[in-house]
Each structure stands twice: as structure tokens, then as C-alpha cells.
Amino acid sequence: MRGMSARAVREPGGVLLIASGMRDEDLASQLAVLYPEVISLTVLASPEQVRIVTLADELWVYGPLGLRGFLALIRRISWRHFEIVYQPMPHALPWLRFFIWPCPPWCMHAFRC
Numbered sequence: 001m002r003g004m005s006a007r008a009v010r011e012p013g014g015v016l017l018i019a020s021g022m023r024d025e026d027l028a029s030q031l032a033v034l035y036p037e038v039i040s041l042t043v044l045a046s047p048e049q050v051r052i053v054t055l056a057d058e059l060w061v062y063g064p065l066g067l068r069g070f071l072a073l074i075r076r077i078s079w080r081h082f083e084i085v086y087q088p089m090p091h092a093l094p095w096l097r098f099f100i101w102p103c104p105p106w107c108m109h110a111f112r113c
Helices: 024-037 066-080
Strands: 016-017 041-045 056-059 084-087 106-110
Touching: 016 024, 024 041
Parallel strands: 016 041, 016 084, 041 056, 084 106
Antiparallel strands: none
16 A cells, blocks of 8 residues: 555545456556546555556555455455445456445446446
8 A cells, every 4th residue: 555646545535446357558548537537546456557557646456465454455445435436347356345334336347337
């Protein structure tokens, strides 16, 4: 986890983009669309995608977590109370939204729900 930009991270609130499973060029283009439009953007990316995520207020890296790490990730997403979650590739982490409580609006496949 690290801040990426000079903008303040809005907590609670903001937008979460789950980048896991996205192609590099798709991720870069979606960041270019989302970043200027939202107040606070957090990206959950794989270790391989870190170099692509240049437009974000906060970057969370999703890798082999183990049980404790997985529970910590779920807890962090839940406690953050995001306004909306975008997951364009739902097959990458298909079960994640069922573990988040309270669950924010969860948009699959598209960036406009």
C-alpha cells in the first residue's frame, strides 16, 4: 500500500478498481478515464501490474496472501466503505464481493453502472 499522487485519499469513500486479470493496455486506458473523474481512486493490482498503475491515489498490491493476508484485505475493503467498486474482469476474483460487508455497489464488466 502506498500513495501514488498528490491528491488526498478520501477515507471513507472513494472508488476501488480491481485490476486483477486486466491486460496492461486495458488497465492503462481505464486509469486514464477514471483518474480525472473520481475524487479518490484506489487500485488493487497484482505485483506485475504495479509498474502500470501510475494514475491512482493509492495502490494496494494483491499477491499470494495466505489466510491472514486474505482476511486483512477483506477487512480493509470493508472498513474503507468505498462508494463504488469496479471489477472489469470478474473471473479473476469472482468470489471477492461476497466477502465484503457492507458491500458497496459492485460494477462488473463496465465502468458505468
